[in-house]
Amino acid sequence: MGRMTRLVDSFGREITYLRVSVTDKCNLRCIYCMPEEGVKLKSHSDILRIEELARIIDIASRLGITHVRLTGGEPLVRQGIVTLVCVLSEIPGISDISMTTNGLLLPGLARPLREAGLDRVNVSLDTLRPERFRKVTRHGDLKSVLAGLKAVEDVGLSPVKINTVVLKGINHDEIADIATLTKERPWTVRFIEFMPFWNNGWKFNSRYVTPISEIRDEIMAEGAWPVESGAGQDEPTDRAGRGPANYVKLPGAKGSIGFISLKDHICSSCNRIRLTADGRLLPCLLSDISVDLRTPLREGAKDGVIAGLICKAVSLKPENGRVAEAMAACPGENPSLSKIGG
Ligand code: SAM
């Protein structure tokens, strides 16, 4: 190893993007993601240590991974997260390090993360109303997230993306207000269709789904027009000329608005794999195939062996994720996004 290579799966897709769940813990309990009591956590010893995460990512980078997104659970509650970013930023093959966070701890961490080498963040924000925010997150303080957004702008972590999960009857009346943020700020607000994963503890949940087409129609009615992208390199799909635009802009806006639905996911251009906090590599979000890297790592496997396992996971990537089946009521089978690293 040592030579830069390309990681290509059995269907000719080049895999360049690794989403890494650095913890299964979270300091919020968003109603659409976790049950109130939280999810059953892995024991501390099952979770990859910072140096183990760094080693896997280093090996993956030598195989062709160029972009790493740190997620969770909540990545900012992970001890050593700044050190991890710092170590990753030293890996020559990694050209982009991003993070998806609920933003609560950004006021204190935005600067150290920026200095450590983080390139950009996606911040989850489902409502602009403090009381509603407390309800949706089951105790979060909106002020901290807004202060976190200011902190990331102050330190130049850009472009900022906002992830908004739209829930019918809960926050769908705020679509226009949240979209309006893009008028003043150069942010990309991405509306996400709620995915009724079965075991997030919200079992009667499909009635909260607001179809992405409905969200898009509401924004288009505000006079928005399609733009080429806004997606960034983490988006595998570019639908330009192939159906409704995924990104649009409001008149006079500095930022753009995106629409994300797992159901629209185009498997043929998927470029990603996922690493869970306990060291399993998942070739596809919507399949139960996984390759254990932790056991061999702890048994002293050489880099070449770990590289072989990463290639094996990539070779097992299915041609198509079974979106419909995964979302169907299939108790116990579907993990929530917080467990697999949303
Ligand atoms: N804690 C971090 C956060 O909230 O940004 C990172 C992990 S979270 C699982 C990643 C993203 O998944 C968030 O933007 C969250 O809103 C989204 N998410 C979680 N559960 C979801 C669901 N059932 N449907 C759609 N999006 C979901």
Ligand code: SF4
């Ligand atoms: Fe935590 Fe993120 Fe899930 Fe909310 S969406 S409970 S912040 S992991």
